[in-house]
Amino acid sequence: MFKSIKKHRDFFFLLLLVFGGLFLFAYRLNQIPPGLYVDETTCAYNAYSILKTSKDEYGKAFPVWFRLFGSYTPPLFIYSLVPLIALFGLKVWVIRLPSVLAGLAVIGLVFYFLKSISRKGSFLPYLGSLLLLICPWLVFYSRLGYEVTLAMAVFSFGVYWLYQGLSRPRFLLLGMVALSLSTYGAYTQRYLVPLFIIGFVVLFFKKIFQESNRKHFLLACLLALLIQLPQLVLIGTPAFRVKGELLYSQVISNYSVNHLGWLPYRLALIPSFVRELFSQWASYFSPRSLFSLPDADLQRSVPELSVFYDWMLIPYLVGLWTLWQARKKDWAKLVFLWLLLAPLPAALVSDPFSTQRALPIFLPLLVVISLGTEKLLLVFRRRYLRVLVFVFLMAYSLLFLWRSYFVFFPKERTLSWNWGYDQLAKIIQESPDRHFVIDQSRVKPIYIQLLFYWQYPPAKLHQILGPRVADDYYQNTEFNSSYDLANVEIRPIIWEKDIYRDQVLIGDELSISSQQAEEHFLEMLFEIKDPLDKLTFRAYQTNPDLKCQSGPTNPRCQF
């Protein structure tokens, strides 16, 4: 039996990784992350709408990009949800399942990639895939229900297959198809893939255009272009340019004025832009960002844990040096290219160190860290010492992963993850005779959360919305989050009118103060609080009779 295990070592190891991955990525998937983030519900509801009516929430049949909140999100993830929802229903774990599977696939990919670059008998593939399995960045993104992880996985497979295609021409086809498909995965890939392909061709020009590969590569390019046709048709529409406001034009302008005032303004913009781009790009390699600080966006991070573990700093530096030493080898050139280009789309945006937008850089960084860890472990001549040190590092890492992700995260990030909306939806659904007004001035769009939890019939929603948006789908990019659904109005509270109507006003801590409640005779109905007793929603019943008694001359009291 042991001989059989040794012979099929890789298979059993991958099986172990799958079980380990399933545990880390799927344990309590319904509860962690806490709540269901608005990006998850919008993807899920649109997938549900496609399943039921072949149209998205706005009534557009099989859109190339999903309008959602005016973001025109690439569709791959949403379409991948459709069969899953058909099979298992509209549930939280179902929405997050594609990311779980993508995370597992990526672990297998890294195993085979490291195997292809290491010498026979090396423990690098085993070490690298185990490190990847427990990486905070991967654990976090494999447990959420929107597009980024799937896009990263498809992109990574494309890169790997393209690299394999240098020696096995048929993989060039697979690689280019996967890369082209990944542009339907997430925004980052839309800009990254063309850059990467150009860089790849420049770097491996001779090999790609040698006789055995040339035909396959040209055919692959043709296929990739065909796949891009639906997007190319829409490239001139406003829907293509919606993310333009994220570019840091104000920052560049300020820097030009404050630090380069001695240059003409227009001339100063160029070095200011270069500096800003460089600083954003460099932050994706900064040890402080990678090993110490979490993502600045509370929704995209866990408390007290960065994207990699702190001890990985030393392997990171050693790995960079190892990669540098091997820079003439094809695999090292590929990793360098991947490393240098992957953060570029994210570096064009003002968000400081966006783990979401820079997700494609995750794998090459992990490769670097694995190379460094292997180099450092080889300092120990005795195998048992290497195993002991590695086991200690894994245990240390898993302890802090547990602390941050499974202990702090579910309690401290509830507001960032829209916790409590299911309870709100249930309360509203159980009171069909009451009228509700929900103030969402400081939160993400609430309407989609209600639609999701109610499993609101998409056909009914299409009737309410009418054809206004669907007819002008890619031109009309303006999004209005105010909705009028059944017995709910989602809009800011209009104090001159709303207190004179018999209804329930719902908002967060700042929507209605205690003085306002007292002044307008509002009666607190219910509160929704998170596990740490922080308020998510507070609801007040209006009392128009009492209000009118206090001010009977108000014209609204005549009715």
Next chain:
Amino acid sequence: MKKFNWQLLFFCSLILLTPWFWRLLLANQTITFFVCLVSVLLFYFNRFKKGQLLLLVCFFLLLGMQLVGVERRDLLSLDNDQQRVQQMRLGEYPPIRIGQVWIPLAHWLEGRSETILFYRIKQNVFELIDPNLYFFANHPRERAGMDEFEKLPFFFFPLFVFGFLSELGKKGLGYYFLFLILPVLLLSVWGNIGRLGPFCLFPFLMISIFDGCWFLAKKICSRA
């Protein structure tokens, strides 16, 4: 020797191009003198492997000036908000038991002085080794309440990376890392906030930048 003179001249011109040098000069000429002296001595040692005694003496004097010039930070005390978070987190842990033995993991990870010390030193180390601190005034992840200033021109950053990587492969790296690791460790424990920044790292940074220039120059010349 003639080649060395030209290299030294180039190295000095690199120093003059840095905003950090001018900020130091305007603020404290003694520190500026020692910073430049140590940089030149390190440069000389890097080339000829001579003069280490003088270099070490000057460097330790510079370290002393650095420690005097930074704000002494208490690594163990918690302000009101930090205490609130600590209490909150002590309550977040589930009870952990192995058989009949309760494991006070919450206290070990949140309450013990050693762990607080470990987290603080770690935070300081990472702040000090962040290249963005030196080349981009910590942009885009500026620290709240700090006076961040650009120490080295941003276009020196790739030169620094090339220089750092090319130096790593060479033998006799002990002195090279002495000028990186020792200051980082000392400042992480003592305190890393000062008006003039961690200037004791200036020599290390300038040597790396020069090595990067040298590396690129050799590459270009070999291709030409």
